[in-house]
Amino acid sequence: MLRTTEMDPKFKYEISKTPGSEKLMLCFQCGTCTADCPIARFTDSYRPRKLVRMVQLGLKDRALSDDSIWLCTSCFTCVDHCPQDVGTAEVVRALRNLAVKERPMPRVYKELSSAIRKTGYAYEIPQLRLRQREEKGLPPLPKGDVESVRKLFKATSFSKTIEEEEE
Amino acid sequence: MAEQELKYLLFLGCVIPYRVSSYEVSTRKILDKLGVELVEMPEFTCCGLPLDPVNHDMMLGLAARNLALAEQQNLPIMALCNGCFGVLNHTNKELKEDKKLREKVNEHLKEIGAEFKGTTTVKHLIHVLAEDVGFEKIEKTIKKSLNPLKVAVHTGCHVMRPSKYIGSDDPENPTLLKKLIRLTGAETLDYIDENECCGNPIIGVNSEIPLQLARHKLGNIKAVKAHALITVCPFCHMMYDLHQPRIERTFNEKYGIPVLHYPQLLGLAMGMSHEELALKELRVKASELLTLL
Ligand code: SF4
Numbered sequence: 001m002l003r004t005t006e007m008d009p010k011f012k013y014e015i016s017k018t019p020g021s022e023k024l025m026l027c028f029q030c031g032t033c034t035a036d037c038p039i040a041r042f043t044d045s046y047r048p049r050k051l052v053r054m055v056q057l058g059l060k061d062r063a064l065s066d067d068s069i070w071l072c073t074s075c076f077t078c079v080d081h082c083p084q085d086v087g088t089a090e091v092v093r094a095l096r097n098l099a100v101k102e103r104p105m106p107r108v109y110k111e112l113s114s115a116i117r118k119t120g121y122a123y124e125i126p127q128l129r130l131r132q133r134e135e136k137g138l139p140p141l142p143k144g145d146v147e148s149v150r151k152l153f154k155a156t157s158f159s160k161t162i163e164e165e166e167e
Numbered sequence: 168m169a170e171q172e173l174k175y176l177l178f179l180g181c182v183i184p185y186r187v188s189s190y191e192v193s194t195r196k197i198l199d200k201l202g203v204e205l206v207e208m209p210e211f212t213c214c215g216l217p218l219d220p221v222n223h224d225m226m227l228g229l230a231a232r233n234l235a236l237a238e239q240q241n242l243p244i245m246a247l248c249n250g251c252f253g254v255l256n257h258t259n260k261e262l263k264e265d266k267k268l269r270e271k272v273n274e275h276l277k278e279i280g281a282e283f284k285g286t287t288t289v290k291h292l293i294h295v296l297a298e299d300v301g302f303e304k305i306e307k308t309i310k311k312s313l314n315p316l317k318v319a320v321h322t323g324c325h326v327m328r329p330s331k332y333i334g335s336d337d338p339e340n341p342t343l344l345k346k347l348i349r350l351t352g353a354e355t356l357d358y359i360d361e362n363e364c365c366g367n368p369i370i371g372v373n374s375e376i377p378l379q380l381a382r383h384k385l386g387n388i389k390a391v392k393a394h395a396l397i398t399v400c401p402f403c404h405m406m407y408d409l410h411q412p413r414i415e416r417t418f419n420e421k422y423g424i425p426v427l428h429y430p431q432l433l434g435l436a437m438g439m440s441h442e443e444l445a446l447k448e449l450r451v452k453a454s455e456l457l458t459l460l
């Protein structure tokens with residue numbers, strides 16, 4: 001059931017101002033995205049069409065607390081197939097970006113974020129691998145300019161999100 | 168017209184050095200044979216893709232920083248990973264077109280003394296091979312036809328979609344990688360749902376669904392009796408090779424399908440040994456396949 005008190009009329013603008021999601025209101029709910037989505041094919045719990053509808057209706061809390069937003073693989077099939085060029089996967093990404101400002105992010109993203117902040121790479125590459133590179137005659141890995149990466153975390157304010165997570 | 172200079176900044180990314188070095192080893196071998204020069208970039212970092220789900224600006228910042236470094240070298244980037252290619256190419260084109268976004272990203276880059284100008288290009292290994300090196304030149308390096316081999320192909324999503332940012336292949340019916348494979352003499356087999364995503368990007372959030380997706384694909388590949396699956400992305404490769412034993416255990420099925428990086432296949436056709444091409448690093452052993460050659 002839908003309650004009007006649940007609806008936040010400003011929510012659609014919050015989402016549509018993020019790059020790639022501008023055409024969100026053009027979605028006419030044809031369902032192509034869900035029909036062609038490889039994830040929706042294997043689970044009933046993920047429905048990209050429905051997520052777009054929630055945004056249009058302003059169901060902010062429901063959308064941001066819906067764990068299924070984390071199931072999109074960003075294969076971009078929906079982006080290519082949408083007759084209205086809605087950029088469906090980009091809307092899902094915008095939902096995720098907002099969700100992490102309000103609630104804990106899935107652990108894997110915490111780990112990726114902290115590895116990137118620490119080393120410039122998404123994974124901490126073990127010493128063993130670095131030695132193996134040498135043995136195989138491969139050139140050393142790029143150093144990963146950690147200082148610049150940290151400054152970018154600050155400049156984008158993403159460091160705030162991460163620090164809140166760490167507290 | 169002078170022949171195009173085949174010189175690129177190698178963008179290795181994170182997954183290859185972390186888990187899939189056989190892809191790097193074999194790529195360097197075949198590119199060397201083809202006269203492609205790789206320039207190492209000591210300052211490259213993660214492409215930015217892993218952070219897109221949690222902070223789009225951070226992704227743009229990391230990608231644009233890498234692009235700005237390439238601009239200073241005046242050379243195109245060559246990525247081996249579909250994910251790195253996708254994010255760098257997309258960011259490059261989007262920032263070139265969208266002045267407002269470019270200004271915003273450059274505000275962030277100013278903090279680290281960098282600026283995105285929009286003067287570089289980004290290619291994936293298969294674009295370099297098919298478009299810059301060219302089929303003719305590759306054909307000349309083939310010493311040993313892999314004629315008895317029949318293989319299935321998985322091109323992967325981010326090297327084709329979103330098609331408005333790439334456009335060098337048809338995501339509904341991709342042929343680029345197939346053409347490259349046929350140069351080796353191997354036959355490519357069509358199978359059901361060939362273009363479906365590997366599912367790996369969400370394995371850290373939910374492992375059940377990607378394992379089902381991969382099982383579905385491996386089943387379709389087995390049904391056409393392919394000797395191997397060929398990939399051009401470390402992430403897709405991990406899904407089908409590294410996780411194959413796990414998929415077999417989970418569903419109590421047996422696949423035994425070796426998954427080769429395209430450069431390994433090409434290297435074999437160039438007459439290189441399996442040691443040189445790091446075939447022993449594959450989780451699913453390719454020994455049976457080698458006896459066919
Ligand atoms: S394919 Fe596009 S128009 Fe159709 S439901 Fe999905 S987002 Fe809406």
Ligand code: SF4
Pocket residue numbers: 033036037038039040048071072073074075076077078079088089092
């Ligand atoms: S990008 Fe996400 S929502 Fe779109 S088809 Fe792929 S998995 Fe489904």
